[in-house]
Each structure stands twice: as structure tokens, then as C-alpha cells.
Amino acid sequence: MSNTTITEAQFRDALRQVNDPEIGRSLVDLDMVENVVLGANNSATVTIELPTPAYPRRERLAESIRAVLAGKFENIGPVEVQFHAKVKGKETGGAIGLRAKNVIAVGSGKGGVGKSTVATSIAVGLQLAGAKVGLMDADIYGPSVPHLLGVNQRPEIVEQKGPDGQTIRRIQPIDANGLKVMSIGFLVAPDEPVIVRGPILHGTIRQFLAETAWGDLDYLIIDLPPGTGDIALTLSQLLGLAGAVVVCTPQQLALLDAVKAINMFRKVKIPVLGIVENMSGDVFGRGGARQKAAEMGVPFLGEIPIDAQIRVNGDAGQIAASFDAGSTSRGPLMNVCEQTAIQIAKSLLETPSMPTLEIL
Template sequence: MSSAPLSESQVRDCLRGVNDPEIGRSLVDLGMLKGVRTSSEGGTAVTIKLPTPAYPAPERIADLVKGAISRLIPTSGSVTVDFVWEVAGKDSGGTLGLRAKNVIAVGSGKGGVGKSTMAASLAVGLQRAGAKVGIMDADIYGPSVPHLFGVKGRPHIVEEKGPEGQIIQRMDPIEADGVKIMSIGFLVAPDEPVIVRGPILHRTIEQFLRQTAWGELDYLIIDLPPGTGDIALTLSQLLGLAGAVVVCTPQQLALIDAVKAINMFRKVKIPVLGLVENMTGEIFGRGGAKLKAAEMGVPFLGEVPINAKIRELGDAGRIRAAFDADSPARAPLQHVCEQAAIQIAKSLLETPKMPSLEIL
């Protein structure tokens, strides 16, 4: 069949009818159609802008785009689809001077369900996908993020000029595996108890956010301590969070606590990105969190099986290796990272944009 050159507007009109497989809305309306080039030889090159580098299986979009063009215009020549990404975000750190596009809190109602493991995994997974990522340990009394990444040390103090020329002292986060880390664990000796009263706790968290030289981040993950909503409330007053990931185990009790955590986040106006079932398996059971998520009207981000390897890697300060090709935890953890990133993108992109302006 001979190929007739297509016009760019023909292609755009055609792609108006193609929905993003994750968000379920037109690629054009979502502003994801970044460019269309057609050549006189009949070839068409489409560029799609993904809202996160952790977009799950973008080749599905390529198939849909190719399918739509060839169905509508059977004489079309070759179609190539390229991807670029730019993390969508609401620049949540305004008054704190924090330049993080998305701040994600990781919490649970119950202790020991794997929040820190999941927070660290989110950081690693998003970083490996290509994003700029930081992680802040907001568990002042039991900081475990440095341990999971196998890092110690004291942050360097750097001096920066403030907006009025004043000198501001900031702490450089400690970087491990490309992730910027800040924790009170860096500031106190490992066996030293941290005694911080309520109001000071609020200030400590604020200082951590304000005085860490995070630089520009696509995602800042915050590992919350178990239980009460104190810190969540503090965070919601300081930042416009992208949302919270709630971790639970399949046990009935953990599920009851997860419901409490979801309600707590709702109360302090932090959107719930979704629920993760951790330690799924023979010991604790399976599937309870998915049902609970549906019941509560929150997304289900996935299940992570109970696996001795996850504990061993965490204990050894090698949580990054959970994403190695031969790791049994890789696929489930990656799925959770992708789903969390997609939920953020979804909440931002769902507001319709001016389609014609987006693709100029």
C-alpha cells in the first residue's frame, strides 16, 4: 500500500481519541502529546511526555498510538513513538524554600509493618527510574532510614545566601545510591536516646525541611513514625503534600489501624495516594488490604510478599539491592513505586487542560 503523507493536525485529531491507559483520559487533553512530526515520505514521529519516569510499561501507549493512526488512516506510513518525561508536581514546599515537586509521606497506624522499608524502597525505585529523590526520616525517636541505606556520618554544614543577602546555614543531606538522605540518626550517637517534647518535635521537623540543602527534587519521601497524627499534622501545616502512602499487613488488627491512619490523613487534609499490603503471605494471609482499600475508596498500590531477603537486605544496609534483577522483591516493589507515582500524576493531570495550547 502506498503511503500518503499525513498532516500534523490529522494526527493530532486522531490521537484525541486515544486514552492514556493509566489515567483513562485522552492523551491530548492530558497534555501528554508533546509533538508530532510528519515527513514527506509518509513517516510520522510522535513524542509523548510522561508525567513520571516510573510510568509502568509506556510501550502500551506506543501500541495504542500506532494502532489508532493506522486504523484511522490505513495508508499512513511508518509511525515511531518517542518518550520524554517530566515529573508533574505541585511544588509543595513554597514557604519553606523546599524545591520538591512532590512530597510523599509514608505512614501506618501500627508499628513494625514496614513503613521505613517501603519509604526507602519508594525512594530507591523512583531514583532508579530516573527521578531526583530525597528521603527524610521523620521518625525522631527511632530513625531507621540511615540503617536501611547503610550510611553513617555527619552532614556537612553549607552556607548559602538568602533572598536578602543574609547567610543561611544548611545541612547537606548524605547521599547514598543517588538518594539524598536526612535523618536525626546523623545528628545523635546511635545509642543516645532522643528526648524531644511535642512542640519541639514540630520545630525539629520544620528545621529538617527548611535547613536541609535538598536542592531540586522530583520526589521527597518522608518516613513517618508509627501511630498518632502529630507529625502528619505538622507536615500538612508546612507543606502541600502530594499525598500519603499507607502501609499495612494483611492481619485484621493492622487493617483496623490502617483505617485509622487513612482517616487521620483525611482529617489533616493530606490526600491518601493509596494502601500497600506488606508482608503478604502464608503467615499473615493475603488480600485484606485490597478489599479494605476498595471499601474506603482509596487506591490499592499493591502487595509485597513477606520475604526474608527484604529483612536481610534492610538489616545489612543494602535496601537498594531489593531492586536487583535477581531479587524476588523487585517486581512487587517496583509495582508499588509505579502505582504511587501514577496516583500523583493522576491527581494532577485529572484537571483538564487547554488541549490546543499543550501541543504547540
């Protein structure tokens, strides 16, 4: 059939055989084939809609498409593959007026494992990939996001028009190079203790979610305080989260704490997106979290090596510098961002949206 013209129907049919290498299902079933334009001599331009701009190794997908087409049609011309990303999500913040497609909580069982570093890095990385991202510091007692990003302005209160024309007051999040950030650290002096108890804690978290002028977000990342499940419970009562990222270090004890954190998230009905091993490669070794993730039946989202530059950047309020071209941590950090976004895309295929718990 070397002289025959390939029809669009034949071409689209062949694309059924291309599996998305990340999600493992047919591009057609995933509704990822956005457009097909056939040209002279059986050349073609295919536009693929990715579920996240943080989609890893696009070229690999382009190669699978070309390989399947070449196997199917011996007379195929050059195939150009174009990409375009559209983040999908559960968009469950409607009841409290939050317009974030996916809300991701970052937690751990144990303090000091690098939760805030990882949460902030996930936010920065997803934003660098091209997503609209917010970062909310829910560590009411020890906020560290302002310090990591080097921002500490006091947020302004803005007035907006509500749906019925009424005036509503909103807190303007701080803009950190395009990342929208909110933290209790912006509202109190750094040396002032924050005294927040049960019901007020719930109210503060609710206010941060509902009364911050986040605008439309693809991802809202929430940095949780260590340990207790209070805030996780509050979050799950207010909205359906895309899921939680559990951070741990390679030590055996930290791994046990990670198991506790996973069980805690499960108890409050927040799906676990996966585990990140942070400070990998120190004297306690590496790889323990990957194994623990397999045992617990949760995805492994990657390892972030112990790297003095990550600490130096965080201390200098320059955490985004860890993503600079040539930075050794860029690859591992971006990998965690990509795997987190891919797990969300996968989970959207598997589960119907998780209902919000009744407010107790």
C-alpha cells in the same frame, strides 16, 4: 486514500482518540503529546511527555498509539514513539523554602509493618527510574533509614547565599548513591535516646524540611513514625503534601489500624494516595488490603510479598539490592513506586492544590 499525505493536523487529531492506559484520559487532553514530526511515506515520530519517569509499561502506550493510528489511516507508515518524562507537582513548599514538587508521607497505624522499608524502597525505586528524590526520616524516636541504607555520616553544614545576598546555613543531606537523605539518626549516636517533645518535635521537622539543602526534588519521601498523627499534622501545617501512602500487613488487626491511619490523614487534610499491602502471603494470607482499599474508596498501590531477602538487605544496609535485576522483590517494589507516582499524576488533574493549614 492510500497515496495521500497525512497532515500534522489530521495526525494530531487522531491522537485525541488515544487514552493514556494509566490515567484513562486522552493524551491530547493530558497535554502529553510533546511533538509530532511527519516524514516520508507517512512515517512519523511522536514524542510523548510522561508525568513521571516511573511510568509503567511504556511499550503498552506506544502500542495503543500505533493501533489507533493504524485504525484511522490505512496508509500510515512506521510510527516511532519516543518518551520523555517531566514530573509535575503542587510545589507547595515555597513558604518554607523547600523546592520539592511532590512530598509523599509514608505512614501506618501500627508499628513494625514495614513502613521504613516501604518508604526507603519508594525513594530508591523512584530514583532508579530517573527522578530526583529525597528521603526524610521523620521517625524522631526510632530512626531506621540510616540503617536501611547503610549510611551514618554526620551531615555537614554548608553556607549558601540567600535571595538578598545574606549567608544562610543549611544542613547538607547525606548522599546515598544519588538519593538525598536526612535523619535524626545522623545527628545522635545510635544508642542515645532521642528526647523530643511537642514543640521541639514541630521545630525539628520544620528544620529538616526547611534547612536541609535538598536542592530541587521531584519527590521528597517522608518516613513517619508509627501511630500518632502529631507529625502528620505538623507536615500539613507546613506544606501541601502530594499525599500519604498507608502501609499495612494482611492481618485483620493491621487492616483496622490502616483504617485508623486513613482517617487520621483525612483529618489533617493530607490526601491518601493509597494502601500498600506489605508482607503479603504469610500465614495471614493476602488480598485483605486490596479489599479494604476498595471499601474505603482509596487506591490500592500493590502487594509486597514477605521475602526474607528484603529483611536481609535492610539489615545489611543494602536495601537498594532488592531492586537488583533478578531480585524477586524488584517487580513488586517497582510496581508500588509506579502506582504511587501515577496516583500523584492523577490527583493533580483532579484537585486544585490543597491549601496549607494555618499554623496553630
